[in-house]
Amino acid sequence: MRVVIGYASAHRSTASIAERIAERLRDLGHAVDLESFDELASVDSYDCLILGSAVHNGQWLPAAEEAVDNLLIHDALRDKYVWTFSVSSVGETSSLLSPRLAQLLRRHIPEPIAFALLHNLSDIQGHRSFAGAIAPGQWSGLGNIVFRLMGGRYGNATDHADIDRWALRIANALAVHRSA
Numbered sequence: 001m002r003v004v005i006g007y008a009s010a011h012r013s014t015a016s017i018a019e020r021i022a023e024r025l026r027d028l029g030h031a032v033d034l035e036s037f038d039e040l041a042s043v044d045s046y047d048c049l050i051l052g053s054a055v056h057n058g059q060w061l062p063a064a065e066e067a068v069d070n071l072l073i074h075d076a077l078r079d080k081y082v083w084t085f086s087v088s089s090v091g092e093t094s095s096l097l098s099p100r101l102a103q104l105l106r107r108h109i110p111e112p113i114a115f116a117l118l119h120n121l122s123d124i125q126g127h128r129s130f131a132g133a134i135a136p137g138q139w140s141g142l143g144n145i146v147f148r149l150m151g152g153r154y155g156n157a158t159d160h161a162d163i164d165r166w167a168l169r170i171a172n173a174l175a176v177h178r179s180a
């Protein structure tokens with residue numbers, strides 16, 4: 001099956017996660033293209049789409065929002081296998097924030113609008129939230145203060161084992177579909 005991973009990343013941590021998913025799927029025998037949403041012209045030739053974005057100010061990045069709008073307007077997801085992922089301060093298994101706050105936020109943070117639209121209007125196979133990375137200087141002054149108050153620590157909180165497990169889950173689902 002032909003797979004494309006489309007992603008939007010402002011500071012590369014989402015790009016690295018997308019690259020890792022691509023590598024794992026290739027290791028497992030799938031043909032995978034990796035494209036930032038700015039470069040992804042058409043999804044017609046793919047069977048499986050994995051769409052992801054960094055989260056800024058509670059939302060997917062504008063390039064991802066635009067790509068989702070276009071895919072939905074053109075009904076381009078019909079008959080495709082679609083998975084989605086978000087990269088933010090709080091992932092399902094790791095976080096840039098304090099563990100206690102992360103646990104609370106996992107239950108209460110509203111979903112980004114583009115992601116919610118996609119999940120309401122299309123048949124999505126699954127979603128995963130990953131924690132990304134942040135360096136001093138990427139937040140504004142106020143953002144930095146809020147981040148510190150939330151127990152935030154600069155660095156990379158990506159859980160690579162969790163990415164690998166998720167990629168394996170997708171590969172297994174594709175294998176089942178291929179043999180059906």
Ligand SMILES: Cc1cc2nc3c(=O)[nH]c(=O)nc-3n(C[C@H](O)[C@H](O)[C@H](O)COP(=O)(O)O)c2cc1C
Nearest residue numbers: 009010011012013014054056057058088089132133
């Ligand atoms: C301007 C800015 C806004 C952010 N807003 C949020 C947010 O609303 N929620 C959150 O959990 N993380 C937020 N983050 C953290 C990013 O989601 C995190 O650093 C992610 O790894 C960024 O991915 P990227 O490196 O691909 O851009 C923000 C980071 C920046 C720089």
